[in-house]
Amino acid sequence: xxxxxxxxxxxxxxxxxxxxxxxxxFGGGTPSILExxxxxxxxxxxxxxxxxxxxxxxxLEANPDDINPMTVxxxxxxxxxxxxxxxxxxxxxxxxxxxxxxxxxxxxxxxxTSLQSGxxxxxxxxxxxxxxxxxxxxxxxxxxxxxxxANHLSAYALTVESKTALAHRIKKGLIPETNDEHQSNQFMKxxxxxxxxQWDFYEISNxxxxxxxxxxxxxxxxxxxxxxxxxxxxxxxxxxxxxNASNNAAYIKKVNLGELPQTSEVxxxxxxxxxxxxxxxxxxxxxxxxxxxSYYSKWLxxxxxxxxxxxxxxxxxxxxxxxxxxxxxxxxxDNISAELFIS
Numbered sequence: 494x495x496x497x498x499x500x501x502x503x504x505x506x507x508x509x510x511x512x513x514x515x516x517x518x519f520g521g522g523t524p525s526i527l528e529x530x531x532x533x534x535x536x537x538x539x540x541x542x543x544x545x546x547x548x549x550x551x552x553l554e555a556n557p558d559d560i561n562p563m564t565v566x567x568x569x570x571x572x573x574x575x576x577x578x579x580x581x582x583x584x585x586x587x588x589x590x591x592x593x594x595x596x597x598x599x600x601x602x603x604x605x606t607s608l609q610s611g612x613x614x615x616x617x618x619x620x621x622x623x624x625x626x627x628x629x630x631x632x633x634x635x636x637x638x639x640x641x642x643a644n645h646l647s648a649y650a651l652t653v654e655s656k657t658a659l660a661h662r663i664k665k666g667l668i669p670e671t672n673d674e675h676q677s678n679q680f681m682k683x684x685x686x687x688x689x690x691q692w693d694f695y696e697i698s699n700x701x702x703x704x705x706x707x708x709x710x711x712x713x714x715x716x717x718x719x720x721x722x723x724x725x726x727x728x729x730x731x732x733x734x735x736x737n738a739s740n741n742a743a744y745i746k747k748v749n750l751g752e753l754p755q756t757s758e759v760x761x762x763x764x765x766x767x768x769x770x771x772x773x774x775x776x777x778x779x780x781x782x783x784x785x786x787s788y789y790s791k792w793l794x795x796x797x798x799x800x801x802x803x804x805x806x807x808x809x810x811x812x813x814x815x816x817x818x819x820x821x822x823x824x825x826x827d828n829i830s831a832e833l834f835i836s
Contacts, residue, residue: 494741495527495531497745497748497749499535499538501722501723501737501753501754502538503538503542505542505720506543510543510544512730514544514546515546515550515708516709516712517550517709518551518709519532519554520554520577521726523556524553524555525553525564525568528567529568529571532573533572536551543720550574550614550707550708550709551572551574552616552709553568553575555576555577555578555603556578556579556593556595557579557595557599557602557603558594558599558603560578565607565610565611565612566611568612569611569612574613574614575612575615575616576607576614576615576616577616578600580600580618581618581620582626583600583601583637584626584630587623590625591620604617613644614644614705615641615643615644616643616646616647616707617638617641617645617647618646618648619635619647620650621648621679621680621683622650622651622672622675622679623651624671624672628678631682632682635682639686639687640690644701644702645699646692646700647699648683648700650676651671683700684820687700693705693706693777694777695776695777695778696710696714696775696777697775697818697826698775713772714773714775715773716772718731721735721736723744724737724740725737732765733757733758733759733760734758735757762788763789763835766785766788766789774816774826774829774830774833775826778815778817779815779816780815783814789835792835795835796833799832799833800816800833806821807819808821808825809829
């Protein structure tokens, strides 16, 4: 797999020469299993093949049970300068419900170990809104996270995807359905605690200490080009989206033949407008109206009745040619986006 990843980078080298990258992100699957020399080989190949900014945010996704002083030092030596740690919860009953292999105690140790072992930029993931998490428990987790030494938090509402074990258990009545009011209350608690700690709540699911926004994810939300390497990886540039074969064997076979393992589609102006609505409304900086008008000049006229209704309901505000979600609007961002989509 490592050889195929290296070969794919080299195959894509000539097509990405006009871009300057700001971040490298090892995610998907379990990238923390790689050895130090494997990280180094991938990073070195990337930096020899493409143009990068002076400071490169280099993130590795890891689970708490992956983390110990030796692994963190190995990652640091390989060039990793940021960790995204999938804690999910600090409640053992809830972790078992989520089929997580680590414990709450291991989560606490993992963050402290990462900081002590040389990686200062830490993001932690937490999930709220399950039937097992009370508002009091959520308040405890947030206060811990915002004072743990981590400088970034990704907080996601529990969602139920069809054809998953969770969906099956709910359908069978083994566990309660997710409750919108319960999730809303916990989101409002997140907003309250973020404000009281002066954290920058810059995207609906992401907040950070000032000056510590995630460069990598922020570039997705701003519709900047991105290059994905490996099975299932997605890329975007020049109004075109690319995605790699998801099957490992098919991916490796294709690359070994010297062929790009990808499929592509060219996005229409309406596709780009709708994606811009979906992503930029989630940001605290808001949705630039002129960005949509550049794709579809009639959008504002056609959307004005819906926008006026949203303003009256105190879901949004419009200022400086920008639409921003208010607290009530953040609770229903996807519905608001859908109502503003161009069909």
